[in-house]
Amino acid sequence: xxxxxxxxxxxxxxxxxxxxxxxxxxxxxxxxxxxxxxxxxxxxxxxxxxxxxxxxxxxxxxxxxxxxxxxxxxxxxxxxxxxxxxxxxxxxxxxxxxxxxxxxxxxxxxxxxxxxxxxxxxxxxxxxxxxxxxxxxxxxxxxxxxxxxxxxxxxxxxxxxxxxxxxxxxxxxxxxxxxxxxxxxxxxxxxxxxxxxxxxxxxxxxxxxxxxxxxxxxxxxxxxxxxxxxxxxxxxxxxxxxxxxxxxxxxxxxxxxxxxxxxxxxxxxxxxxxxxxxxxxxxxxxxxxxxxxxxxxxxxxxxxxxxxxxxxxxxxxxxxxxxxxxxxxxxxxxxxxxxxxxxxxxxxxx
Numbered sequence: 001x002x003x004x005x006x007x008x009x010x011x012x013x014x015x016x017x018x019x020x021x022x023x024x025x026x027x028x029x030x031x032x033x034x035x036x037x038x039x040x041x042x043x044x045x046x047x048x049x050x051x052x053x054x055x056x057x058x059x060x061x062x063x064x065x066x067x068x069x070x071x072x073x074x075x076x077x078x079x080x081x082x083x084x085x086x087x088x089x090x091x092x093x094x095x096x097x098x099x100x101x102x103x104x105x106x107x108x109x110x111x112x113x114x115x116x117x118x119x120x121x122x123x124x125x126x127x128x129x130x131x132x133x134x135x136x137x138x139x140x141x142x143x144x145x146x147x148x149x150x151x152x153x154x155x156x157x158x159x160x161x162x163x164x165x166x167x168x169x170x171x172x173x174x175x176x177x178x179x180x181x182x183x184x185x186x187x188x189x190x191x192x193x194x195x196x197x198x199x200x201x202x203x204x205x206x207x208x209x210x211x212x213x214x215x216x217x218x219x220x221x222x223x224x225x226x227x228x229x230x231x232x233x234x235x236x237x238x239x240x241x242x243x244x245x246x247x248x249x250x251x252x253x254x255x256x257x258x259x260x261x262x263x264x265x266x267x268x269x270x271x272x273x274x275x276x277x278x279x280x281x282x283x284x285x286x287x288x289x290x291x292x293x294x295x296x297x298x299x300x301x302x303x304x305x306x307x308x309x310x311x312x313x314x315x316x317x318x319x320x321x322x323x324x325x326x327x328x329x330x331x332x333x334x335x336x337x338x339x340x341x342x343x344x345x346x347x348x349x350x
């Protein structure tokens with residue numbers, strides 16, 4: 001195993017679009033290698049925020065020295081048209097030697113480190129779960145600065161944001177860092193918009209996939225061409241306002257390759273944590289996204305040896321399904337299936 005470093009620089013990122021088969025890799029690694037990526041959040045650098053993170057954050061009380069130099073350089077130097085591209089800063093792609101269509105790339109998040117003690121939650125342009133109600137008072141965008149605090153009793157870090165613009169009261173909540181965007185390149189010369197997720201992964205926004213998790217992605221092009229972005233410090237399931245606690249992370253990722261002949265469950269997106277299997281469903285129709293997540297869950301359970309009807313019964317008795325997000329054009333749903341429940345099957349899978 002070799003450990004590689006990958007910074008987010010104008011030469012290693014795309015802003016608002018996803019790599020495709022024709023894009024050259026910024027790094028090439030062997031299966032099983034580790035890549036340590038410094039990711040950059042899009043919040044604070046977008047056009048409707050002035051495209052000047054130094055001015056944006058210092059106006060909100062952040063010291064100039066705490067504004068990340070890579071975010072400043074990307075905002076200054078990287079081409080971006082918000083009318084045709086998404087908001088996300090996408091780092092990569094990373095080629096995995098030997099990866100071919102039919103294989104599965106397993107991306108394991110070994111560690112996540114906060115790169116700042118602040119971030120932003122935004123609602124803009126009538127988007128989000130309540131597009132006719134927010135933003136209010138004719139505002140085009142509302143960006144709320146969130147901070148990382150240390151609990152004075154436990155010493156644990158937590159998130160906090162103000163209860164309103166004219167109060168000192170704050171609300172506080174647990175940090176749950178994860179990468180919202182992890183994917184592989186798609187065939188052909190056209191680059192996809194960064195917002196909608198799909199079979200390639202991309203902007204999944206599955207909050208369960210933090211440190212210790214693995215996302216299993218069906219490879220679509222030679223080399224897989226993996227990329228990451230959209231770092232979060234916390235996100236409630238649904239991500240209802242449009243963005244969550246968006247802030248930069250240093251991610252240590254291991255890239256493993258499952259050859260096509262060893263792939264057990266084909267054509268599905270799923271992840272896992274030390275405690276759970278995480279089936280994923282995606283569709284513009286939220287009801288169909290639920291159905292797809294349930295179908296994927298049944299496929300995973302039948303691969304372990306369950307009868308499909310009994311798997312369906314188990315899901316109804318003990319499987320949890322949550323709305324990952326409703327704001328990315330394609331809705332997402334993920335399940336949480338406890339591995340402890342499946343100990344007999346995992347000990348001797350079919």
